[in-house]
Amino acid sequence: MTTTETPKTKRYVRPYGDTTGDGMAQMSFTLPIPFGPRADGAAQQLANKMGMDPAMVVHSHPIGEDFTFFVVYGSVQHIVDLDAVKVVEREYPLLPPSDVNSAIKKTLRRKLVVVGACIGTDAHTVGIDAILNIKGFAGEKGLEYYRELRVVNLGAQVSIPELVKAARADKADAVLISQVVTQRDAHILNTQEMSAAFREAMGERCPLLIAGGPRFDPLMAADLGVDRVFGRGTTPGEVASYLVHAISQRKEHHA
Amino acid sequence: MSQTRALLDLDPKVVATARGLAAKAAAPVIDLARAHTTVAVERATLRLAGITGADTTHRAGDVPWVNRVVDTVREHCGLEHGVTLPVFHALREHDLGSLTELAEATAAGQIQFTIPTGRAATSAAKAARVAVAKGLRTVDRNRANRDKLVTKLGDPPRRPWIYLIVATGDIDEDVVQAANAARAGADIIAVIRSTGQSLLDYVPEGATHHGFAGTYATQENFRIMRAALDEVSKEVGRYVRLTNYASGLCMPEIAVLAGLERLDMMLNDSMYGILFRDINPIRTFVDQRFSRQVHARAGIIINTGEDNYLTTADAVDAAHTVTVSQLLNEHFAHEAGLPDELLGLGHAFEINPKVPDSFRLELAHALLARELFPDAPLKWMPPTKHMTGDVFNGYLLDGFFNLAGVLTGQSILLVGMMTEAVVTPFLSDRDLALANVRYVLDAAGSLREDFRPAPDGLIVKRAHQVLGEAVDLLDRIVDDGLLNAIADGTFGLMKRPADKGKGADGVIEKADGYLNPATTLLDEGATK
Structure with missing residues (x-):
């Protein structure tokens, strides 16, 4: 298989999981609600609102009585336009x-x-x-x-x-x-x-x-x-x- | 701890030489510490005698009464005889009921302090001793209370004890986080101080809610947190310990406040302030000796700061400077009356993970500390320098740190955060970090029984090499003098001359008639 585009000429990209264009990303966060099916549903909703669709809540566990921690994997709908990327340039380099x-x-x-x-x-x-x-x-x-x-x-x-x-x-x-x-x-x-x-x-x-x-x-x-x-x-x-x-x-x- | 089986086969003669050299290096500095007092030692003495509160009307903001009084005494008659003689003489002369009343009168300009002589001096000395002894009895009572609570509730079920940091800037928020951390398995809670508190020459007053990257150490904040942890201790069925920082310009005062409010551990290093905060060396050694005497009385475990050397210097090249500092800290602590079981000597897992065999070298260094100080509750500090923001890799590194801790029998384990150098830990970061510790303790907590490094293997050889380098360095320090070695940049690369640094003007040479009932009572171990 040959690649059609070199990275330099590419303008639009999506996250790469294991296939070009699959848009797969992972994230983790905590919600201030007790652990349970309702919490997993809430995490799913948040991920959807963040543009992750479909989203899989692959893990959740309680932190104390009032919090739940989630790990979510899913495909994000967003597309990055590399031409629109602006990098703020400092007039001097940061040196170690x-x-x-x-x-x-x-x-x-x-x-x-x-x-x-x-x-x-x-x-x-x-x-x-x-x-x-x-x-x-x-x-x-x-x-x-x-x-x-x-x-x-x-x-x-x-x-x-x-x-x-x-x-x-x-x-x-x-x-x-x-x-x-x-x-x-x-x-x-x-x-x-x-x-x-x-x-x-x-x-x-x-x-x-x-x-x-x-x-x-x-x-x-x-x-x-x-x-x-x-x-x-x-x-x-x-x-x-x-x-x-x-x-x-x-x-x-x-x- | 003392069941340590010797795995390194260290030569007792070399170990004895190292200790002998540390004692020799420390001796002139101890003489210097005995010959001087500082504004902070005098303030600490008055705090033991019962002075509290602050002057809220002063234009510079709340100035603690103790600062007003000590500064005024210094102005009127100097501090070379100690602050208690003029203060208790004035109290009697003006027929005032308390030190706070005296402070108010001082602020109003109604008091002229003088050094009493003859019978007036005898009665001032007596009154001072009675007042200071009362404060020390509170410290004694707190110690007895801790022992009672530990007997009733119990110590953590296993070693190492798990040490977790909270630092929100707001004491009320700290309480919530600390209670949650204890429920999740923390045995020790440390409240980090606000950035820059170590350079304040006074202790702020009251409950505080606006620290910078930490919460101010105040007597009231100490009380609030200890009370909250007493509650949660009952809930979790073990005594949860509280840690703060006796360092910086107010080291002796903070030590007293910790004793009065039943804190359990205090960061207290003999050279940290000099090297990393540019505090005057003499000031540091005088303050440190007094604060350690107070900690010894209070039964507080000190935590020394050797981990800091490894954040500035390379952890392999500078490994022996950690050993040297541990030996010096040990000697200074013994001299101030702290027994081995209160010596939380520090060291850290800071070798660059890209160095080949880095984990074996870490084991060598950690085991060396364990075997040199078999009865000390060693404090094992997590990686910080090589935590990059790659949180996944950081989590792995923390797992290896935990494993090194259990394999080498460390006593206190500061829980590493995968978000070190990224953000102040999230609730979930702490939870994941504790899960990491629990996994390692459950999976490999007793692996030590099976761990026997080969007698001529890398670990054993490396430990011997580091000890040898430590002896050589101590030799040079003895020749050079410890103060000169510090001035020349031997430790942590910093050059700190004995006559420079912050707080130098707060050092006073004692006169022949110098009197400090706190030092006397601490030396004698007396209660009256």
Whole structure:
């Protein structure tokens, strides 16, 4: 048998169980109802509504008195149009720690220095610690874990002059500030004040400025006068990958 | 546990050398811990003496009264003599009825703390001892109560005990999940703390409902969960144990609260805070010693955190650092009065499954821990690093983890989740995970009887090799000094100098007249 289409030219596809076009898929879920025939019927209905028809409830068992767990197999009616698939592209690749380390080694031939702080009166170091502490966040190790990064964590309630001074003394390549408290737009005002202070004090030699916090909108970077803004759910790996990207861009720019 | 039959034929002389080196490495740090106190130790002492509640009017939010008092004493007359002398002197001078009244007066700026001398000092010391002894008797009563409940309801029917985590952020929701987990077979419930609590230099107050990826450890939350588990223990006919975290900047206070509310196990590692949270080394060692003394008194099983090393370093290359840390944790714990049966030394199943013979290597490492610490209730931690989101493969890996646990006689088994690194576990994930454990225990629970690794096989050789590497590393640590070794990045790759890190400003060198009735009563084992 010969295949008529190569994967590249295919436009419409359905899930593959054991025959092309059978649309077979499996799923599992829990419903908050007691175990029994009625529960199986409910699972079947849900699967049908999800576009799985016919659907087979191949397994169910009770979890306590009030819940039932199901495994369902069936054919889905949906068709995927590959031409309509849009992938959001990040302008930089996500790198594993070893690649971050080797990229820094290659670009800078020294360690990349990161200075981090919670500025203003904000005492919530949860965010900056999740990014910097080796303990990390969401299963990823913090920036301290990266061999080629030197991390200086100044902690909470750091004044802007202190931050500028520390960045200068440590020859920071990047400055990370975290803002959690947003009363009266404190996070925006503090960040603007910070970026202005850096530009005034260091001008062209200003380190990369990065702001992070749950209430920041990543599109606000220009307004805030920073190079990059990271919002809720950012992981250390994303920040590290960005650092590599931004530093190499800068280097090209200056070269 | 102690019925362990030696399968590895470890050389008793090498084992003795390893223990001797661990003791030598720990000695200077123990001297340092004895010579210092910390703001957290002083706060813990006042908590034993009965101070509770928080200043709800403070502009920074609820500040525990104990923080207000200790900070003010430090400002007025320093903490090098201990907090109890100035506090109980002020209580008498101002004729106040309770420490809470004193705290309110302190907040109102009505108290000027001084170090009493002569007869005033003697009577302040006496009053402090009476108050702290009362708190310790509550801890003693809780311990006796636990023993009574265990006798009445019984321990779990078999080893390993099954340890399950709940973490919703809301204590009321935690209670529901914990009760369900116990009904489904969990013997131990651990409530994970809110992200970042370890770096708070105070213990939040009251019942809490808004944690980040975990629930705040507070005295009230402890009480609520223990009461709920007492109910469910009756229902399931075995005593369900409760675990929380005595780590971070408030380690001693959390230890006291755990003793006051009858928690049963506490995470408590001698170096975790230093390495993974960048807490000052001296602060950690001082806080750790006090907290372990309190745990010893409360009959609480500690769980150490060796699994963390293997999440940062390679589980094969760094296997010996786990052994070294276990030996150090053991020595620090013994020194603080914890007997072997309260030493839940940790280790983990974290070898890359793509490494050839990975399961045999896991067995070697797990068996080494078992035979080095035959009487300790070892805590066996599931794979996390190589759980990828392929939940089917993860379920298999957890099955092998469970099998390694029963084959090597582990005592406490933390249930692995196939959705590790994907989502916080679904109700069904927990149910499936428990089914996995049950299957392995039913199918192979006694397989240990038939398990005899070949005397010159890979498992035995590997265990000997790891022990040898541990001895070499301990040798270097003794030469270098433990604090220097930590500063140089020997453990978990982190470099932590002794004068740096969070909470360093909360460390105080004791003066000659330093007095702490809690330490005295704990050292003496006295109740009055």
